[in-house]
Amino acid sequence: MPPPRVATSDGLGWRRAIALGLIAFLIGASATAFVILRLVRGGDTKPVATVTLPVGSNGQAPVVIVPSKTNAPVPTIDLAALSSREVELADKIGDLEARSGTIDRDARRASGYATRSEGLMVAFAARRALDRGLNLGFLEDQLRERFGSVQPAAIATIVQAAREPVTLEDLRIGLDGVAPELMTGMASTGWWQSLKRELSNLVVVRKAGTPSPLPVDRVARARRLLDAGQVEAALAEVSRTPGAPRAERWTSAARRYIAARRALDTIESAALFAPSVNAAPAIAVAPAPAPAVRTAQGAAAPGGATPQPESAPQPR
Incomplete structure (x- = not known):
């Protein structure tokens, strides 16, 4: 069996190298790639202009960085x-003006109708007060305010009648009291003329x-006319009786x-037929001419303005 090999110092040295x-x-390649990447990114960065503001009260000068507009597209x-x-x-504005x-x-028109209605209500309230023999109260001021300038005589008559009220019931009672004298007329013409x-x-x-011309029939017709509210016709019948001068x-009360x-x-007619309030016809307003707008090529927009040369923006 052969002996094991022993690593020498020469073999380890060249491996370490x-x-x-x-x-x-690898370090050099990474550094080169990093530098190239920074250079590429730095080329797309827009230049900035630095403006130094005056020193403030705190002793420090604030610095504001404003992007440059020299390369901004028009x-x-x-x-x-x-x-x-x-x-x-313009069409929308015209439509809004027409609606307005x-x-x-x-x-x-609604205000005119409301004014008419208020006038009629005041007139009806005044009639009701006179029919009941009551004072007008606050209605007197309303009548003067609404109708005093157009019907002053009528307002004066109504106010005077309210101060001396006469009702249908008063006229009926008064007619019953003077009926004997109206039928005979003895007190005014004497007994001999009455007998004749x-x-x-x-x-x-x-x-x-x-109709019968007899005094008794005239008085009876006058009573029926009063019951029907026809005071003027009843007054005409009473005026033809023999004793009318004594009544x-x-x-006088009937005439009032x-x-x-x-x-x-x-005044009711004045309130009902008061002139209506109509709005004046709307005046069409021509739209103002549009201001001139310059394009990138220097053409002027419609509006009649002459295009002016555009000055280059100044760096701040």
Whole structure:
């Protein structure tokens, strides 16, 4: 059996030298690759401009780094798209203006209707107060405010009638009180004239269908007319009776009642037929011309402005 080989120092030396050489080669290759990579990345980095600001109160000067715009691309604008967008915006603005005009006109019309309704309500409330023989109270101020400038005479008549109220019931009671005198007229003309009138009315010739001219029939018709609310017709019947001159208080009250109702009719008509408030026609506003916009080639956008030469940005 042959003896085992023993490694000598010469064999170990050349192996160690080869390993060190390989390690040095790998380190050099890595360093070269790192340097090349840094150089490639550093070429794409944009230059920056450094601006030093004045020293502050703390004694330190802040430094602000601003990217340089010397190599920034010039933006381009599509004129066709800009013009289309401008037309679209103009159409929308016109539509909004038309809607605004319609809303304003409707609001004015609604305000006019509300004013009419309020005027009618005030007139109806005043009529109800007079029918009940009550004072107007706050309605007097409302009547003066709403109708005093257009119907001053009617307002004065209504206010005076409210201060001396006369109702249908008052007229009925008053007619019953003066009915005997109205039928005979003895107190105003004397008993002899009254007797002669009675004798002349014993035989009355009239056409068929015509109302009876007898005083008693006239008073009866006046009562029926008062029950129906026709005071003016009842006053006409009473005025044709023999004792009408002795019923001046009743006829005066009836005339005040009639005048007050006519005044109420006048203000109700004024409230109902008040001129409506209509909005003025909307005025079309022409869109303002678009400002000139320069493109990268120096062409001007529609708007009438002359293109000006663009100055290069100055580094800060």
